Amino acid sequence: MEHITLFISTYIKMFFVLAPFFVMTMFLALTRDMPEDRQKKTALRVTSAVVVICISLYFFGDTIFAIFGITLDSFRIGAGALLFLSAVELVRGTKAPPKAETEGDISVVPLAIPITVGPATTGALLIMGAQMKGAVANIVGTAALVAAILSMGVLLYLAPKVERVIGNIGLSIMTKITGLVLAALSAQIIFTGIRNFLA
Numbered sequence: 001m002e003h004i005t006l007f008i009s010t011y012i013k014m015f016f017v018l019a020p021f022f023v024m025t026m027f028l029a030l031t032r033d034m035p036e037d038r039q040k041k042t043a044l045r046v047t048s049a050v051v052v053i054c055i056s057l058y059f060f061g062d063t064i065f066a067i068f069g070i071t072l073d074s075f076r077i078g079a080g081a082l083l084f085l086s087a088v089e090l091v092r093g094t095k096a097p098p099k100a101e102t103e104g105d106i107s108v109v110p111l112a113i114p115i116t117v118g119p120a121t122t123g124a125l126l127i128m129g130a131q132m133k134g135a136v137a138n139i140v141g142t143a144a145l146v147a148a149i150l151s152m153g154v155l156l157y158l159a160p161k162v163e164r165v166i167g168n169i170g171l172s173i174m175t176k177i178t179g180l181v182l183a184a185l186s187a188q189i190i191f192t193g194i195r196n197f198l199a
Helices: 002-017 020-030 036-059 061-068 072-092 107-116 119-131 135-157 159-198
Strands: none
Touching: 002 119, 002 135, 002 159, 020 036, 020 107, 020 135, 020 159, 036 061, 036 107, 036 119, 036 135, 036 159, 061 119, 072 119, 072 159, 119 135, 119 159, 135 159
16 A cells, blocks of 8 residues: 555656646647657657656666765755746746757657756656665656656647647646646755755
């Protein structure tokens, strides 16, 4: 039961940290003129790239902290602040994608990095990986992370259909809700870091 709770908790957190509705909005904007088959291939490539990037960050969190002499709690405060800024941008609708040449392959840059895995997401992944202790917890956490990425990948693969169902206004609303959840997550991360510092 404990592992199921960990899986669900990690899945929900990572799903919102990835900001899938914002990513889908950017994906649609950058692939609008692509044929449907190329658009779907791009969605698959983005998903694959994000899986590789996220798992790498997840497993090397402890190593990065050790190399730079950074404590987990100090990183919690810094990453939480970045995540909060990202949440504010989502809620206000001011977060914009970097410019890219749409003629080339955009699946890795800018869609995977930095639109999906930006600084705030990177920080959250490093924290999550560093605080998972034990082989079983790491396996459960990895499975939840991959499941969250695959859920986002399904949204990208079906992006045109989803857009037709909920419309631009629906996408905007879902993006703002994601921002609100991210703001709460970032506050929790910061408060945990401060509490541990003062303990």
